[in-house]
Amino acid sequence: MNKIRQFFLNPWVYGVGSAVLAVLILRVLDHYAHLAIIDSIFKFLKNVLDFFNKNHELKLWVLIVLCLTPLGIAILVLWVVSLFQGETEPEFTNYISDTFFDINWHWRWLDNSILESSLLLLCPNCSNELQVKDTPFNDIKSKVYCEHCGFSKKFRLLTRDLVKKVLREIRRRI
Numbered sequence: 001m002n003k004i005r006q007f008f009l010n011p012w013v014y015g016v017g018s019a020v021l022a023v024l025i026l027r028v029l030d031h032y033a034h035l036a037i038i039d040s041i042f043k044f045l046k047n048v049l050d051f052f053n054k055n056h057e058l059k060l061w062v063l064i065v066l067c068l069t070p071l072g073i074a075i076l077v078l079w080v081v082s083l084f085q086g087e088t089e090p091e092f093t094n095y096i097s098d099t100f101f102d103i104n105w106h107w108r109w110l111d112n113s114i115l116e117s118s119l120l121l122l123c124p125n126c127s128n129e130l131q132v133k134d135t136p137f138n139d140i141k142s143k144v145y146c147e148h149c150g151f152s153k154k155f156r157l158l159t160r161d162l163v164k165k166v167l168r169e170i171r172r173r174i
């Protein structure tokens with residue numbers, strides 16, 4: 001029983017069977033409703049065949065255009081592909097972390113420039129996010145420290161100047 005089912009579910013059997021059934025239905029329609037559907041189909045097919053069998057006069061420029069069309073399409077495709085390749089990000093955008101002043105700095109890129117708000121300072125010992133404290137009236141203008149392991153680093157620069165210095169250093173290295 002399963003084999004019979006498989007036979008009928010076979011796409012070839014299904015396709016040929018449907019075609020035969022369609023022709024039969026058309027024959028019956030033609031016969032009883034006095035339509036000429038099958039005749040029309042045959043006439044149409046014959047016309048198509050005749051078209052390809054006849055000698056056609058073709059202007060030389062048509063022939064040249066027909067020959068050049070594939071070349072034109074190929075050039076167009078290559079051009080579109082090159083456009084998409086041009087939009088891929090440059091390689092330096094893979095450069096997203098480094099160590100400056102014993103601190104691990106991480107950042108992201110946006111339109112080929114460093115997204116300043118994405119800058120992240122991580123502790124070199126435990127990778128915890130570092131805290132920053134500015135003390136503008138002292139010699140030591142800022143302090144970066146880790147709440148987790150006690151790591152700390154003091155700078156004679158305000159945090160914003162430190163960040164600017166790091167951004168310059170990143171740009172210098174790419």
Ligand SMILES: [Zn+2]
Pocket residue numbers: 123124125126127128146147148149150151
């Ligand atoms: Zn730490």
